[in-house]
Amino acid sequence: MKKHLYVIGGTMGAGKTTVCNILKKKLKNSVFLDGDWCWNMEPFQVTEETKAMVMDNITHILNNFLACSAYDHVIFCWVLHEQEILDTLLSRLDYRNAEVHLYSLILDEKSLEKRLNKDICQGLRQKDILERSIERIPLYEKLNTKKIHVSRQTPEETAAAILSDAGIEDNEKEEEKKMENINEKESAFPEDLESLKKELEAYRKMHRGVQQEYDSIVRQMEKQKEAGRAKSATYRQLMGRKLTYGTMLDLYKLYDLEE
Structure with a gap:
């Protein structure tokens, strides 16, 4: 230089x-x-x-x-x-x-x-x-x-x-600009955090919905068993849905989205 x-x-x-x-x-x-x-x-x-x-x-x-x-x-x-x-x-x-x-x-x-x-x-x-x-x-x-x-x-x-x-x-002005950029990022962080919170809450609502559907499937399967229909087409469909919703619940647990 x-x-x-x-x-x-x-x-x-x-x-x-x-x-x-x-x-x-x-x-x-x-x-x-x-x-x-x-x-x-x-x-x-x-x-x-x-x-x-x-x-x-x-x-x-x-x-x-x-x-x-x-x-x-x-x-x-x-x-x-x-x-x-x-x-x-x-x-x-x-x-x-x-x-x-x-x-x-x-x-x-x-x-x-x-x-x-x-x-x-x-x-x-x-x-x-x-x-x-x-x-x-x-x-x-x-x-x-x-x-x-x-x-x-x-x-x-x-x-x-x-x-x-x-x-x-002006080196001082350059440093001031850097600080302004840092402050802008810091001030924007709470807004980003709120956005993340809202997104997380939406996922948790979905999680609750999946859990409710899973529980409903389990109850239906129990009723099918009690009626002696464990080998029926309806029971097999319920087993497939249970597997699907169970996998979704495992993913929610994996990403720690539980309440």
Whole structure:
């Protein structure tokens, strides 16, 4: 099976990580790397050395993901606001056996400000991130990527848009369909059971009728014997009918259709 590599960029607050985590659940046999995890250091230092180290770490991990037979879908997100960074990343990846999907998540300034202020109030981000993030918004329009405007859509809708564009089936929906089919079969079972019960009751009624007829034949044969007609044609006919109905009763017992 051909692999798929999803590279998703966007300024801070665009919702990249959330969208990628949703994709990870929706894509079967998938793995996710957030480039910011490779910058999780204290103190935070941006130098030529640390930038080279982070790029080395990212490309090494992604290449391992791409080479691993356990994964069909490799998901990666990072700020990726410059074409040079994107080109450098791709030039160091071995994606010969993978289809690459490049996306940039774009949103307007007002929506971004609202999202970041919420994070700042919750202590999730520093105040200085707001200005830097807003400044990067126009840079994404210049990139050689597919643009997805996320200002007025949920992360779930963004993930669905990516899957639709990539032509990939939603694994969660496939599982939901399977569960729906199972539930439909389970809900239909009681109806099938009722039908079987009715059919069984009909057979039991037939069984009772056969038993009554058999008993009647036996009584008639006894009367024939008492009258000294055990060798008559009527008696022989009754014996034949007794044999027939007796065989039917044996079959009912064999299939356990008795009350």
